[in-house]
Amino acid sequence: MDTLSLPGNWYLFDYGMVISTAPLQEDWDALHRATGLDLRPPSSRYWAGREGFDAGVLSPEAYWSGVLGRPAAEGESARLESLDAAMWSHLNPVAVDVLQTLHGEGANLALLSNMPAGMSRRYEAAATWPGYFSRLFFSGRLGMVKPDPRIFKHVLADLGAAPANIVFIDDNAANIAAAGSLGFQTILHAEGTDLQRELLALRDDF
Template sequence: MSRLSRPGLWYLFDYGMVISTEPEPADWKALHRATGLDLEPAGSPYWARREDFDAGADSPEQYWTGVLGWAPGPEQLRKLEDLDAAAWSHLNPKTLSVLETLQKEGASLALLSNMPAEMSRRYTAESEWPRYFSRLYFSGQLGLMKPDPQIFDHVAAGLKARPEDVVFIDDNALNIAAAEKLGFQTVLHTGTIDLRAELARRAR
Protein backbone atom coordinates (compact mmCIF):
# COMPACT_ATOMS: atom_id res chain seq x y z
CA MET A 1 0.00 0.00 0.00
CA SER A 2 1.31 3.47 -0.88
CA ARG A 3 2.37 5.78 1.90
CA LEU A 4 0.26 8.88 2.48
CA SER A 5 2.94 11.00 4.12
CA ARG A 6 6.48 12.19 3.52
CA PRO A 7 8.99 12.62 6.37
CA GLY A 8 9.68 16.24 7.27
CA LEU A 9 6.19 17.50 6.43
CA TRP A 10 3.38 18.62 8.70
CA TYR A 11 -0.19 17.74 7.75
CA LEU A 12 -2.49 20.55 8.91
CA PHE A 13 -6.19 19.69 8.88
CA ASP A 14 -9.31 21.83 9.11
CA TYR A 15 -12.18 20.46 11.23
CA GLY A 16 -15.57 21.50 9.82
CA MET A 17 -16.46 19.76 6.52
CA VAL A 18 -13.11 17.93 6.56
CA ILE A 19 -13.02 15.92 9.78
CA SER A 20 -16.67 16.61 10.50
CA THR A 21 -19.60 16.53 8.10
CA GLU A 22 -22.26 19.20 7.83
CA PRO A 23 -25.05 19.29 10.43
CA GLU A 24 -27.85 16.86 9.71
CA PRO A 25 -31.52 17.83 9.21
CA ALA A 26 -32.29 16.56 12.70
CA ASP A 27 -29.76 19.02 14.14
CA TRP A 28 -31.42 22.00 12.48
CA LYS A 29 -34.83 20.75 13.61
CA ALA A 30 -33.58 20.53 17.20
CA LEU A 31 -32.26 24.09 17.01
CA HIS A 32 -35.57 25.17 15.49
CA ARG A 33 -37.48 23.66 18.40
CA ALA A 34 -35.15 25.33 20.89
CA THR A 35 -35.19 28.79 19.29
CA GLY A 36 -38.36 29.02 17.20
CA LEU A 37 -36.10 30.06 14.30
CA ASP A 38 -35.05 28.39 11.06
CA LEU A 39 -31.29 28.76 11.42
CA GLU A 40 -30.18 26.58 8.52
CA PRO A 41 -30.41 29.10 5.60
CA ALA A 42 -27.23 30.99 4.74
CA GLY A 43 -28.82 34.34 5.62
CA SER A 44 -30.03 33.31 9.07
CA PRO A 45 -28.66 35.03 12.21
CA TYR A 46 -26.87 31.77 13.08
CA TRP A 47 -24.55 32.32 10.12
CA ALA A 48 -24.61 36.13 10.02
CA ARG A 49 -23.14 36.36 13.52
CA ARG A 50 -20.90 33.30 13.33
CA GLU A 51 -17.68 35.02 12.29
CA ASP A 52 -17.41 37.05 15.50
CA PHE A 53 -18.22 33.93 17.52
CA ASP A 54 -15.58 31.86 15.72
CA ALA A 55 -13.04 34.67 16.12
CA GLY A 56 -13.51 34.84 19.89
CA ALA A 57 -15.00 38.35 19.75
CA ASP A 58 -18.37 37.14 21.08
CA SER A 59 -18.99 34.96 24.12
CA PRO A 60 -21.65 32.24 23.87
CA GLU A 61 -24.13 34.53 25.63
CA GLN A 62 -23.40 37.42 23.23
CA TYR A 63 -23.65 35.16 20.20
CA TRP A 64 -26.94 33.52 21.13
CA THR A 65 -28.43 36.84 22.24
CA GLY A 66 -27.65 38.16 18.78
CA VAL A 67 -29.16 35.08 17.14
CA LEU A 68 -32.33 35.08 19.24
CA GLY A 69 -32.85 38.82 19.62
CA TRP A 70 -33.04 38.41 23.40
CA ALA A 71 -30.77 37.06 26.13
CA PRO A 72 -31.23 33.37 26.95
CA GLY A 73 -31.14 32.24 30.57
CA PRO A 74 -28.35 29.98 31.83
CA GLU A 75 -30.30 26.75 31.26
CA GLN A 76 -31.34 27.65 27.72
CA LEU A 77 -27.81 28.84 26.93
CA ARG A 78 -26.42 25.48 27.99
CA LYS A 79 -29.00 23.72 25.83
CA LEU A 80 -28.15 25.85 22.79
CA GLU A 81 -24.44 25.22 23.26
CA ASP A 82 -25.10 21.48 23.58
CA LEU A 83 -27.19 21.44 20.39
CA ASP A 84 -24.61 23.48 18.48
CA ALA A 85 -21.76 21.20 19.51
CA ALA A 86 -23.82 18.13 18.63
CA ALA A 87 -24.60 19.55 15.18
CA TRP A 88 -20.90 19.71 14.29
CA SER A 89 -19.90 16.45 15.95
CA HIS A 90 -20.73 14.10 13.04
CA LEU A 91 -17.42 12.75 11.76
CA ASN A 92 -16.34 11.87 8.24
CA PRO A 93 -15.26 8.20 8.32
CA LYS A 94 -13.06 8.60 5.22
CA THR A 95 -11.09 11.40 6.85
CA LEU A 96 -10.76 9.43 10.08
CA SER A 97 -9.38 6.50 8.09
CA VAL A 98 -6.79 8.79 6.51
CA LEU A 99 -5.84 10.20 9.91
CA GLU A 100 -5.47 6.67 11.28
CA THR A 101 -3.10 5.79 8.44
CA LEU A 102 -1.10 9.00 8.81
CA GLN A 103 -0.74 8.40 12.53
CA LYS A 104 0.49 4.84 11.95
CA GLU A 105 3.05 6.20 9.49
CA GLY A 106 4.35 8.54 12.17
CA ALA A 107 3.28 11.68 10.29
CA SER A 108 3.29 15.03 12.07
CA LEU A 109 -0.35 16.07 12.42
CA ALA A 110 -1.84 19.41 13.45
CA LEU A 111 -5.28 21.00 13.30
CA LEU A 112 -6.33 24.57 12.46
CA SER A 113 -10.03 25.31 12.78
CA ASN A 114 -12.29 28.34 12.86
CA MET A 115 -14.27 27.33 15.94
CA PRO A 116 -15.77 29.08 18.98
CA ALA A 117 -13.55 28.81 22.05
CA GLU A 118 -15.99 26.92 24.27
CA MET A 119 -16.85 24.42 21.53
CA SER A 120 -13.16 23.73 20.93
CA ARG A 121 -12.56 23.16 24.65
CA ARG A 122 -15.54 20.81 24.78
CA TYR A 123 -14.34 18.75 21.84
CA THR A 124 -10.76 18.64 23.16
CA ALA A 125 -11.99 17.34 26.51
CA GLU A 126 -14.72 14.97 25.32
CA SER A 127 -14.06 13.80 21.75
CA GLU A 128 -11.76 11.10 20.41
CA TRP A 129 -10.53 12.83 17.24
CA PRO A 130 -8.10 15.29 18.94
CA ARG A 131 -5.88 12.33 19.85
CA TYR A 132 -4.61 12.23 16.27
CA PHE A 133 -2.99 15.65 16.56
CA SER A 134 0.10 16.83 18.39
CA ARG A 135 -0.88 20.48 17.88
CA LEU A 136 -4.38 22.03 17.99
CA TYR A 137 -5.07 25.61 16.89
CA PHE A 138 -8.55 27.16 17.26
CA SER A 139 -9.58 30.62 16.09
CA GLY A 140 -11.77 31.33 19.12
CA GLN A 141 -8.88 30.72 21.49
CA LEU A 142 -6.34 32.62 19.38
CA GLY A 143 -8.47 35.65 18.52
CA LEU A 144 -7.45 35.11 14.89
CA MET A 145 -9.24 33.26 12.14
CA LYS A 146 -8.71 31.96 8.64
CA PRO A 147 -8.11 33.38 6.07
CA ASP A 148 -6.16 36.06 8.01
CA PRO A 149 -2.47 35.49 7.13
CA GLN A 150 -1.56 36.09 10.78
CA ILE A 151 -3.13 32.81 11.87
CA PHE A 152 -1.11 30.87 9.30
CA ASP A 153 2.07 32.66 10.39
CA HIS A 154 1.23 31.81 14.01
CA VAL A 155 0.73 28.14 13.20
CA ALA A 156 3.92 27.85 11.14
CA ALA A 157 5.89 29.45 13.97
CA GLY A 158 4.28 27.10 16.50
CA LEU A 159 5.14 24.09 14.37
CA LYS A 160 8.67 25.43 13.79
CA ALA A 161 8.07 24.68 10.13
CA ARG A 162 8.59 26.51 6.88
CA PRO A 163 5.27 27.09 5.07
CA GLU A 164 6.42 24.88 2.19
CA ASP A 165 6.81 22.02 4.68
CA VAL A 166 3.14 22.17 5.70
CA VAL A 167 0.33 20.47 3.76
CA PHE A 168 -2.89 22.33 4.61
CA ILE A 169 -6.21 20.55 4.02
CA ASP A 170 -9.32 22.76 4.10
CA ASP A 171 -12.74 22.95 2.43
CA ASN A 172 -12.81 26.75 2.00
CA ALA A 173 -11.26 28.12 -1.19
CA LEU A 174 -10.50 31.48 0.46
CA ASN A 175 -8.51 29.76 3.21
CA ILE A 176 -6.68 27.68 0.64
CA ALA A 177 -5.79 30.77 -1.42
CA ALA A 178 -4.48 32.60 1.67
CA ALA A 179 -2.31 29.65 2.66
CA GLU A 180 -0.97 29.20 -0.88
CA LYS A 181 0.01 32.87 -1.01
CA LEU A 182 2.19 32.29 2.05
CA GLY A 183 3.82 29.23 0.50
CA PHE A 184 1.91 26.39 2.13
CA GLN A 185 1.17 23.24 0.18
CA THR A 186 -2.61 22.92 -0.01
CA VAL A 187 -5.40 20.45 -0.65
CA LEU A 188 -8.92 21.76 -1.28
CA HIS A 189 -11.22 19.26 0.42
CA THR A 190 -14.33 19.00 -1.75
CA GLY A 191 -17.24 16.62 -1.33
CA THR A 192 -15.89 14.39 -4.09
CA ILE A 193 -12.20 14.34 -3.17
CA ASP A 194 -10.38 11.06 -2.61
CA LEU A 195 -8.12 12.41 0.11
CA ARG A 196 -6.24 9.14 0.49
CA ALA A 197 -5.34 9.09 -3.21
CA GLU A 198 -4.44 12.79 -3.21
CA LEU A 199 -2.04 12.47 -0.30
CA ALA A 200 -0.53 9.27 -1.70
CA ARG A 201 0.13 11.05 -5.00
CA ARG A 202 1.91 13.88 -3.20
CA ALA A 203 3.96 11.49 -1.07
CA ARG A 204 5.66 9.83 -4.06
Protein backbone atom coordinates in the same frame (compact mmCIF):
# COMPACT_ATOMS: atom_id res chain seq x y z
CA MET B 1 1.71 -0.62 0.69
CA ASP B 2 2.60 2.99 -0.18
CA THR B 3 2.79 5.44 2.69
CA LEU B 4 0.75 8.64 2.52
CA SER B 5 3.18 10.85 4.41
CA LEU B 6 6.65 12.22 3.95
CA PRO B 7 9.08 12.45 6.88
CA GLY B 8 9.41 16.05 8.04
CA ASN B 9 6.09 17.19 6.61
CA TRP B 10 3.26 18.49 8.75
CA TYR B 11 -0.32 17.63 7.79
CA LEU B 12 -2.58 20.47 8.88
CA PHE B 13 -6.30 19.65 8.85
CA ASP B 14 -9.40 21.79 9.04
CA TYR B 15 -12.24 20.33 11.13
CA GLY B 16 -15.67 21.30 9.77
CA MET B 17 -16.54 19.68 6.41
CA VAL B 18 -13.22 17.80 6.42
CA ILE B 19 -13.03 15.72 9.59
CA SER B 20 -16.69 16.37 10.32
CA THR B 21 -19.65 16.27 7.96
CA ALA B 22 -22.40 18.84 7.55
CA PRO B 23 -25.06 18.91 10.28
CA LEU B 24 -28.04 16.63 9.68
CA GLN B 25 -31.58 17.90 9.24
CA GLU B 26 -32.40 16.43 12.65
CA ASP B 27 -29.71 18.67 14.16
CA TRP B 28 -31.27 21.77 12.65
CA ASP B 29 -34.69 20.53 13.81
CA ALA B 30 -33.41 20.26 17.39
CA LEU B 31 -32.06 23.81 17.20
CA HIS B 32 -35.39 24.93 15.73
CA ARG B 33 -37.27 23.41 18.67
CA ALA B 34 -34.93 25.07 21.15
CA THR B 35 -35.09 28.55 19.59
CA GLY B 36 -38.33 28.65 17.62
CA LEU B 37 -36.26 29.71 14.62
CA ASP B 38 -35.25 28.08 11.36
CA LEU B 39 -31.51 28.76 11.49
CA ARG B 40 -30.34 26.61 8.60
CA PRO B 41 -30.61 29.22 5.76
CA PRO B 42 -27.36 31.08 5.02
CA SER B 43 -29.20 34.34 5.71
CA SER B 44 -30.11 33.35 9.28
CA ARG B 45 -28.70 34.97 12.41
CA TYR B 46 -26.90 31.71 13.22
CA TRP B 47 -24.46 32.49 10.40
CA ALA B 48 -24.51 36.29 10.61
CA GLY B 49 -22.53 36.44 13.85
CA ARG B 50 -20.56 33.28 13.42
CA GLU B 51 -17.22 34.81 12.46
CA GLY B 52 -17.18 36.93 15.59
CA PHE B 53 -18.09 33.90 17.70
CA ASP B 54 -15.42 31.78 16.03
CA ALA B 55 -12.86 34.53 16.65
CA GLY B 56 -13.70 34.83 20.33
CA VAL B 57 -14.90 38.40 19.85
CA LEU B 58 -18.43 37.41 20.91
CA SER B 59 -19.07 35.51 24.13
CA PRO B 60 -21.53 32.61 23.98
CA GLU B 61 -24.15 34.78 25.68
CA ALA B 62 -23.65 37.61 23.18
CA TYR B 63 -23.67 35.30 20.19
CA TRP B 64 -26.78 33.35 21.18
CA SER B 65 -28.60 36.53 22.21
CA GLY B 66 -27.89 37.81 18.70
CA VAL B 67 -29.20 34.57 17.19
CA LEU B 68 -32.36 34.69 19.30
CA GLY B 69 -32.95 38.42 18.79
CA ARG B 70 -33.36 38.86 22.56
CA PRO B 71 -31.21 38.33 25.66
CA ALA B 72 -30.56 34.66 26.26
CA ALA B 73 -32.21 33.43 29.46
CA GLU B 74 -30.17 31.93 32.29
CA GLY B 75 -28.77 28.60 31.15
CA GLU B 76 -30.14 29.03 27.63
CA SER B 77 -26.82 29.74 25.92
CA ALA B 78 -25.28 26.66 27.59
CA ARG B 79 -28.10 24.49 26.22
CA LEU B 80 -27.67 25.98 22.75
CA GLU B 81 -23.90 25.51 22.96
CA SER B 82 -24.49 21.80 23.61
CA LEU B 83 -26.81 21.48 20.61
CA ASP B 84 -24.33 23.40 18.45
CA ALA B 85 -21.47 21.07 19.38
CA ALA B 86 -23.64 18.03 18.67
CA MET B 87 -24.48 19.42 15.20
CA TRP B 88 -20.85 19.47 14.17
CA SER B 89 -19.81 16.22 15.84
CA HIS B 90 -20.65 13.83 12.97
CA LEU B 91 -17.36 12.48 11.65
CA ASN B 92 -16.41 11.86 8.03
CA PRO B 93 -15.30 8.20 8.02
CA VAL B 94 -13.09 8.65 4.94
CA ALA B 95 -11.14 11.49 6.55
CA VAL B 96 -10.89 9.58 9.82
CA ASP B 97 -9.45 6.58 7.96
CA VAL B 98 -6.80 8.87 6.43
CA LEU B 99 -6.03 10.31 9.87
CA GLN B 100 -5.63 6.83 11.28
CA THR B 101 -3.26 5.90 8.45
CA LEU B 102 -1.17 9.05 8.85
CA HIS B 103 -1.07 8.62 12.61
CA GLY B 104 0.01 5.01 12.20
CA GLU B 105 2.85 6.15 9.93
CA GLY B 106 4.07 8.53 12.62
CA ALA B 107 3.21 11.61 10.54
CA ASN B 108 3.21 15.06 12.13
CA LEU B 109 -0.46 16.00 12.48
CA ALA B 110 -1.94 19.36 13.43
CA LEU B 111 -5.40 20.90 13.25
CA LEU B 112 -6.41 24.48 12.44
CA SER B 113 -10.11 25.17 12.86
CA ASN B 114 -12.39 28.20 12.98
CA MET B 115 -14.23 27.07 16.11
CA PRO B 116 -15.58 28.78 19.23
CA ALA B 117 -13.49 28.18 22.33
CA GLY B 118 -16.26 26.42 24.23
CA MET B 119 -16.93 23.96 21.44
CA SER B 120 -13.24 23.17 21.09
CA ARG B 121 -12.98 22.39 24.81
CA ARG B 122 -16.03 20.12 24.64
CA TYR B 123 -14.45 18.13 21.83
CA GLU B 124 -11.07 17.93 23.55
CA ALA B 125 -12.77 16.56 26.66
CA ALA B 126 -15.07 14.02 25.00
CA ALA B 127 -14.21 13.30 21.35
CA THR B 128 -11.66 10.77 20.09
CA TRP B 129 -10.34 12.67 17.06
CA PRO B 130 -8.17 15.21 18.98
CA GLY B 131 -5.97 12.28 19.99
CA TYR B 132 -4.63 11.99 16.44
CA PHE B 133 -3.04 15.45 16.59
CA SER B 134 0.10 16.63 18.32
CA ARG B 135 -0.93 20.31 17.90
CA LEU B 136 -4.41 21.84 17.94
CA PHE B 137 -5.10 25.45 16.88
CA PHE B 138 -8.58 26.90 17.44
CA SER B 139 -9.59 30.36 16.29
CA GLY B 140 -11.71 31.04 19.37
CA ARG B 141 -8.65 30.72 21.58
CA LEU B 142 -6.30 32.58 19.25
CA GLY B 143 -8.55 35.58 18.63
CA MET B 144 -8.25 35.38 14.84
CA VAL B 145 -9.88 33.33 12.10
CA LYS B 146 -8.97 31.89 8.73
CA PRO B 147 -8.32 33.26 6.13
CA ASP B 148 -6.49 35.99 8.09
CA PRO B 149 -2.80 35.46 7.21
CA ARG B 150 -1.89 36.07 10.86
CA ILE B 151 -3.39 32.76 11.93
CA PHE B 152 -1.31 30.86 9.38
CA LYS B 153 1.82 32.74 10.46
CA HIS B 154 1.05 31.80 14.06
CA VAL B 155 0.88 28.14 13.04
CA LEU B 156 4.16 28.41 11.14
CA ALA B 157 5.92 29.92 14.15
CA ASP B 158 4.48 27.38 16.56
CA LEU B 159 5.35 24.37 14.41
CA GLY B 160 8.76 25.74 13.48
CA ALA B 161 8.21 24.45 9.96
CA ALA B 162 8.80 25.86 6.51
CA PRO B 163 5.56 26.54 4.61
CA ALA B 164 6.59 24.10 1.87
CA ASN B 165 6.68 21.35 4.50
CA ILE B 166 3.07 21.87 5.56
CA VAL B 167 0.18 20.23 3.71
CA PHE B 168 -3.00 22.19 4.53
CA ILE B 169 -6.38 20.52 3.95
CA ASP B 170 -9.49 22.72 4.07
CA ASP B 171 -12.91 22.94 2.42
CA ASN B 172 -12.89 26.74 2.00
CA ALA B 173 -11.29 28.13 -1.16
CA ALA B 174 -10.42 31.45 0.53
CA ASN B 175 -8.56 29.62 3.30
CA ILE B 176 -6.72 27.52 0.73
CA ALA B 177 -5.74 30.64 -1.23
CA ALA B 178 -4.45 32.38 1.91
CA ALA B 179 -2.33 29.40 2.91
CA GLY B 180 -1.09 28.90 -0.65
CA SER B 181 0.02 32.53 -0.87
CA LEU B 182 2.32 31.86 2.08
CA GLY B 183 3.83 28.80 0.41
CA PHE B 184 1.86 26.01 2.05
CA GLN B 185 1.07 22.91 0.03
CA THR B 186 -2.73 22.74 -0.15
CA ILE B 187 -5.61 20.38 -0.82
CA LEU B 188 -9.11 21.78 -1.33
CA HIS B 189 -11.42 19.25 0.29
CA ALA B 190 -14.58 19.44 -1.81
CA GLU B 191 -17.42 16.92 -1.84
CA GLY B 192 -16.11 13.70 -3.33
CA THR B 193 -12.43 14.53 -2.80
CA ASP B 194 -10.32 11.37 -2.65
CA LEU B 195 -8.05 12.55 0.14
CA GLN B 196 -5.82 9.51 0.07
CA ARG B 197 -5.18 9.93 -3.66
CA GLU B 198 -4.50 13.67 -3.23
CA LEU B 199 -1.95 13.00 -0.50
CA LEU B 200 -0.23 10.32 -2.56
CA ALA B 201 -0.02 12.73 -5.51
CA LEU B 202 1.57 15.42 -3.33
CA ARG B 203 4.03 12.92 -1.92
CA ASP B 204 5.01 11.73 -5.37
CA ASP B 205 5.46 15.31 -6.62
CA PHE B 206 7.66 16.35 -3.71
